[in-house]
Amino acid sequence: MADHDDTMNAKPDETAQRGPSQPGTTPAAATSTASVASKIGNAASGLKSWVSARFSANPPFKSGRESVQRYRETVAWQTILDALPAPAIALDANGIVRHHNAAAAALYPAMSTGQPISRVSRNPSFMAAVDQLADASEPIHVELVERVPVERRFYATLARVAPREITPGLPQALITFRDTTEQDKLVQMRADFIANASHELRTPLASLRGFIETLQGPARDDPRARERFLSIMATQAERMTRLIDDLLSLSRAEMRVHLPPQGIVDLNTVCASAVATLEALAAASQTNVTVNALPQPALIRGERDEMIQVFQNLIQNGIKYGHDGGNVTVTLSRERPAGQNREQIVTTVTDDGPGIAPEHLPRLTERFYRASVSSSREKGGTGLGLAIVKHIVNRHRADLKIASVLGSGSTFSISFDALVLQRNETDPQLENKRAITNDKTVIKHSFS
Ligand code: ADP
Numbered sequence: 001m002a003d004h005d006d007t008m009n010a011k012p013d014e015t016a017q018r019g020p021s022q023p024g025t026t027p028a029a030a031t032s033t034a035s036v037a038s039k040i041g042n043a044a045s046g047l048k049s050w051v052s053a054r055f056s057a058n059p060p061f062k063s064g065r066e067s068v069q070r071y072r073e074t075v076a077w078q079t080i081l082d083a084l085p086a087p088a089i090a091l092d093a094n095g096i097v098r099h100h101n102a103a104a105a106a107l108y109p110a111m112s113t114g115q116p117i118s119r120v121s122r123n124p125s126f127m128a129a130v131d132q133l134a135d136a137s138e139p140i141h142v143e144l145v146e147r148v149p150v151e152r153r154f155y156a157t158l159a160r161v162a163p164r165e166i167t168p169g170l171p172q173a174l175i176t177f178r179d180t181t182e183q184d185k186l187v188q189m190r191a192d193f194i195a196n197a198s199h200e201l202r203t204p205l206a207s208l209r210g211f212i213e214t215l216q217g218p219a220r221d222d223p224r225a226r227e228r229f230l231s232i233m234a235t236q237a238e239r240m241t242r243l244i245d246d247l248l249s250l251s252r253a254e255m256r257v258h259l260p261p262q263g264i265v266d267l268n269t270v271c272a273s274a275v276a277t278l279e280a281l282a283a284a285s286q287t288n289v290t291v292n293a294l295p296q297p298a299l300i301r302g303e304r305d306e307m308i309q310v311f312q313n314l315i316q317n318g319i320k321y322g323h324d325g326g327n328v329t330v331t332l333s334r335e336r337p338a339g340q341n342r343e344q345i346v347t348t349v350t351d352d353g354p355g356i357a358p359e360h361l362p363r364l365t366e367r368f369y370r371a372s373v374s375s376s377r378e379k380g381g382t383g384l385g386l387a388i389v390k391h392i393v394n395r396h397r398a399d400l401k402i403a404s405v406l407g408s409g410s411t412f413s414i415s416f417d418a419l420v421l422q423r424n425e426t427d428p429q430l431e432n433k434r435a436i437t438n439d440k441t442v443i444k445h446s447f448s
Pocket of ligand 1 (some may be wrong): 369385
């Protein structure tokens, strides 16, 4: 990178109007055709004055025509750089930053045109790659980890642009960056998830194998032991089934998280249906489950099956972790956030169980996170219920909050945007309101 080109030092951006490569302007503008056209238009109008101001004392070009041509070329490649979505930096033959786009400015906020690249990143492998570039016939790839302000991982590709003799106006090197932070995190999460899932399945499987061996061997002729072992084996098999069901639900919820729900759902009837499916569980522990529904349909834009799953998981947890004869209350209310013109439907599921210690609250929606592993296992938990809830809530652009006081109980609240039906909008999925009034002995419904 020893060669030098005066054209590269001539910065049209100093006098002509510059576009989106400056921090604070939008990358979207850079990509628009209008922006490109206006840039070239501006370039043309400012060209005459720029050339005379810039080069009247010491013109670097052989002729005015040549300077105009070079200027146009410079504006053209800078415009292309600005239009790239990935961070891109152009260097001259001396390793000086000649131009960079908005994405590069976001990556290195202190970078400015005219600065040596060595001031932009001090990463040793990156600088070694810059030094090798002059003799490189192929692009050089370097992995970069930037730790400030937050840790991010990039792959930088450094490429020579063109032999100078052919295109003297072009930059000598182009550095582009690919941010792999999110991708790496995802890969790590998947690996952890698979490890956790197989670990969770391995335990009941090992236990099943142990019982099968015992039944084939020492307990072969012991009918009482056989009865006891078969019942434990059935419990383990159920646990594996639950785990597989939850894993499938979680992966379905994850896959759909970016698809906005299309249906219209009445949360009054959803909560009533969720409670109805848990009737037997509530009865087994004499838990009173109450739904305080809204007097009018509580309509939101949503997927009914997913909504039922959310409330089943929350109400089931309230029953499961609460005490015998305890209470689980589901309340729906209509609220208007302060200073806003829209209405929300807020649902709360409250229990009077043992509560959750504050240090666990921020992590409860992580997969396989349990406040108490033994209590979760003993109650048939998989550690995936709240992770499923979180994904579905995210898909519905709703907000989940968890509050708990040790010894008093927990409240899981979700705020949904209330749906205002458009004139003539009807929904085939909208349920019959009758379901709400379908009272059962253990399940009491009342209207607030
Ligand atoms: P699990 O299948 O273990 O119940 P969840 O994801 O539904 O998994 O819940 C994660 C953990 O949060 C549970 O293991 C439990 O420790 C805690 N938890 C969830 N709901 C409640 C509740 N209502 N009361 C007390 N602890 C709860």
